[in-house]
Amino acid sequence: MTVREAVIGFLRSVGVDAIFGNPGSTELRMLRDWPDDLTYVLGLQESVVVATAAGYAIGTGRAAFVSLHSAGGVGHALGSVFTAYRDRVPLLILAGQQTRGMLPTRPFLAADEPAAFPRPYVKWSAQPSRAEDVPAALAEAYRVAMTPPRGPVFLSVPEDDWDAPAEPVPVRAVHADFVGDPAGLRAVADALDRAEAPALVIGAGVDQEGAQDLAVALAERTRAAVWIGPMSGRSGFPEDHRLFQGFLPPVRDQLATALQNHDVVVALGAPVFRYHVHAGGPFLPDGTRLFQLDCDPSDAAWAPVGTSILTTVKAGLAVLLDLVAERDRPDPPVRARPEPARAEDPVRxxxxxxxxxxxxxxxxxxxxxxxxxxxxxxxxxxxxxxxxxxxxxxxxxxxxxxxxxxxxxxxxxxxxxxxxxxxxxxxxxxxxxxxxxxxxxxxxxxxxxxxxxxxxxxxxxxxxxxxxxxxxxxxxxxxxxxxxxxxxxxxxxxxxxxxxxxxxxxxxxxxxxxxxxxxxxxxxxxxxxx
Missing domain, CATH: 3.40.50.970 (Thiamin diphosphate (ThDP)-binding fold, Pyr/PP domains)
Structure with missing residues (x-):
């Protein structure tokens, strides 16, 4: 078995049925005798390739496989890699590299430090030391991409590795859902039970984890006002629901003003403090308590205020629903709808x-x-x-x-x-x-x-x-x-x-x-x- 055969076998084993790419010379040996059951989706520029693969990953719920040309192709792609990282889209990105024997002479098309090139906007990156290590490295990369918080990973493969002998990669699973600290979730439930005017802030993590029904159930049980986090890449809550209040602005003082009537705020899969333009003032209104449920330890660490509970959103919500009492609070005001727009020219x-x-x-x-x-x-x-x-x-x-x-x-x-x-x-x-x-x-x-x-x-x-x-x-x-x-x-x-x-x-x-x-x-x- 060759490296190429072992890699294709692994891709099949995890359900990959398409490769998104823009081919170059350092990828040709990988593409030799390409199998009919792996559709090659051609994009005409590398950032387009990565974003197309991201759309496919969002639709299928699986990591999509991306093939990029060596240094220049990876450089073209980095804008989309950055967004995939911010939006937690699982991508398995593989880039070609020049022949191993040529690397000491810094050859044409080669990447000098390939593993460092896409950082910090990938979860994991490597160029294996030996050709026979490529299949196992790819399998590790896939598991990292699919482990919450999901995101892109990167593997650089010298072009002569593909014909080297290798062993097949055993299939193994990582069950990655995890529930937060029970005491932390109990504190969130107690705060919601005692709140006079609670609010939920829905982030992209709710939609990414398929937790919308649980978020709706929590909102209805607590009669909480519901906002979507600033600059969210997904929705996560039915926007015609009676409890829905709108979208938080990405400006510090405006966001604090929007939450000023809430004494307890629970953020679900949302970085609450994502701002677009600078303003001063407090992060939250005086007396407002914030709790954040999210799977990303880095987001939990940089949040400037509040209490964070590390948990996958869906698993944490399921536990929280068992702990929270149903409250008979009045509903928040219904969000006003705009008047229908007029048909006029120029069109608005x-x-x-x-x-x-x-x-x-x-x-x-x-x-x-x-x-x-x-x-x-x-x-x-x-x-x-x-x-x-x-x-x-x-x-x-x-x-x-x-x-x-x-x-x-x-x-x-x-x-x-x-x-x-x-x-x-x-x-x-x-x-x-x-x-x-x-x-x-x-x-x-x-x-x-x-x-x-x-x-x-x-x-x-x-x-x-x-x-x-x-x-x-x-x-x-x-x-x-x-x-x-x-x-x-x-x-x-x-x-x-x-x-x-x-x-x-x-x-x-x-x-x-x-x-x-x-x-x-x-x-x-x-x-x-x-």
Missing amino acids: AAFVVDTLRRLMPPGAVLVEEAPSHREVLHRRLPVTRPGGFVTTGSGSLGWGLPVAVGRALASGGERVVCLLGDGSTMYSVQALWTAARHRVPVTFVVLNNHGYAAVRQLGERLDVKDPPGTELEGIDFVGVARGLGCPGHRVTGAADLEPVLRAALAADGPVLVEVPVADDEAPGYVRPPG
């Missing part, structure tokens, strides 16, 4: 989102990367199903479009709707080619306000007027899509929007819809005070 993002809400098929998955319009989306299109929403939790652009493609590749038939800004689209537009090649069921909606409006909005808060480099004129998104094999349509006005969207949502395969919109949407948290 609010009208696009309202139209999508009416037309999206049941069970559709929403992927979003439109920073200028995210607050509008959250106000007007409630996510109600587990796994129904994905965005970037890191803020690094270029994630949404390829993640939507990968999520659709893992689809059981449900439609994926990807709402994008024009600036975000151009970071990873190559993924449209992969979408067309695999005929994935994605509707891409590009809200084109002709610029990096989110940067201009932040500039207003910082008193930076008209920053250069924020105008994006002259891009023909429909033409670009068609050139990559993806059908596209441009909306010419409000009256044109519904028929174009309706057809795009019912299409067999991917479709891009470009909607020129008025540049008038500013997230509340970036508006200057007053």
